[in-house]
Amino acid sequence: MLFSQWLQQGIDPNITLDYLLLGYGVMWLCALVYVLMLANKQRNLRRDIALMRRLLELEDE
Amino acid sequence: MTLSFLTKNTRWLNLIAAVAMGLTLFLIFYFAPTERTMGQVQRLFYFHVGSAWVSAITFFVALICGLLYLWKPHPSWDKIALASVEIGVVFMTMTIVSGSVWGKPAWNTWWVWSPRLTSITIMWLVYVAYFMLRGALDDPEKKRRFSSVYLVAAFVTVIITFGSIRVLRDIHPVMFGGMLESAQGTEQGLQDFSGSGLDSRNMGITLTISTISFSLLYIAWLANRIRLQNMLDEAARIKTRVVSFLQEA
Numbered sequence: 001m002l003f004s005q006w007l008q009q010g011i012d013p014n015i016t017l018d019y020l021l022l023g024y025g026v027m028w029l030c031a032l033v034y035v036l037m038l039a040n041k042q043r044n045l046r047r048d049i050a051l052m053r054r055l056l057e058l059e060d061e
Numbered sequence: 062m063t064l065s066f067l068t069k070n071t072r073w074l075n076l077i078a079a080v081a082m083g084l085t086l087f088l089i090f091y092f093a094p095t096e097r098t099m100g101q102v103q104r105l106f107y108f109h110v111g112s113a114w115v116s117a118i119t120f121f122v123a124l125i126c127g128l129l130y131l132w133k134p135h136p137s138w139d140k141i142a143l144a145s146v147e148i149g150v151v152f153m154t155m156t157i158v159s160g161s162v163w164g165k166p167a168w169n170t171w172w173v174w175s176p177r178l179t180s181i182t183i184m185w186l187v188y189v190a191y192f193m194l195r196g197a198l199d200d201p202e203k204k205r206r207f208s209s210v211y212l213v214a215a216f217v218t219v220i221i222t223f224g225s226i227r228v229l230r231d232i233h234p235v236m237f238g239g240m241l242e243s244a245q246g247t248e249q250g251l252q253d254f255s256g257s258g259l260d261s262r263n264m265g266i267t268l269t270i271s272t273i274s275f276s277l278l279y280i281a282w283l284a285n286r287i288r289l290q291n292m293l294d295e296a297a298r299i300k301t302r303v304v305s306f307l308q309e310a
């Protein structure tokens with residue numbers, strides 16, 4: 001019991017810091033890629049809809 | 062049925078979700094204590110559990126929408142289901158990746174084919190296949206109906222994933238609602254904190270806030286995704302008119 005406590009006190013908590021940064025980095029990358037994909041699709045669609053509406057206005061004229 | 066409340070307030074929902082995620086990050090790095098055995102990498106836990114929780118919620122929402130569509134067919138149910146599954150797959154990817162990165166220092170391996178990890182991989186593949194099914198069907202009504210049936214069947218994988226570590230012996234810890242102590246592997250020394258709950262009150266508060274923040278992020282993304290789907294539908298409607306106009310010209 002005492003030995004295990006002594007062992008645990010001796011562990012440097014920052015030894016796993018690289019994995020923490022890697023984990024958060026990859027997770028945020030996943031989220032960022034998805035958000036950018038949504039934003040990009042929305043922007044393209046907005047442009048396409050505006051263009052098609054202009055074409056239909058030409059038809060009405 | 063109208064989804065206008067969600068789609069009209071996307072800006073506010075995005076802002077609320079961003080603030081909540083910022084608060085969660087602050088709590089994770091400045092409020093929650095450093096775990097004694099695993100050190101800093103344990104802080105992945107708050108995002109890992111948060112994203113896993115929300116992905117289960119998204120698939121549950123998709124199940125409900127699938128059932129509602131089969132009961133009373135309305136395109137809005139299908140729209141919510143599609144958006145939910147898409148977001149759920151993103152959250153599930155985040156969960157798997159963060160779990161793998163955590164596994165390396167905790168278990169000394171990036172991946173093991175344990176019941177939980179195997180069932181979560183199957184679950185991920187099943188929900189990715191949902192998009193393949195939708196892509197393979199041209200008739201909109203048939204697409205919505207078949208997709209709804211698929212979502213009801215696919216939810217079995219969520220139940221299996223949730224139950225796997227509670228019934229089978231697994232290296233993955235059980236944080237909540239463990240049923241069989243022997244199945245958790247504690248007697249074999251496979252894990253450190255299964256069945257005993259969180260180490261401190263601050264950890265519990267951080268986890269709760271993280272779960273709420275991820276739920277808010279889901280709502281914000283859902284609103285954005287539904288708005289995108291509305292735009293896609295509108296573009297398809299206008300395109301039909303433009304094509305007929307160009308053919309006449």
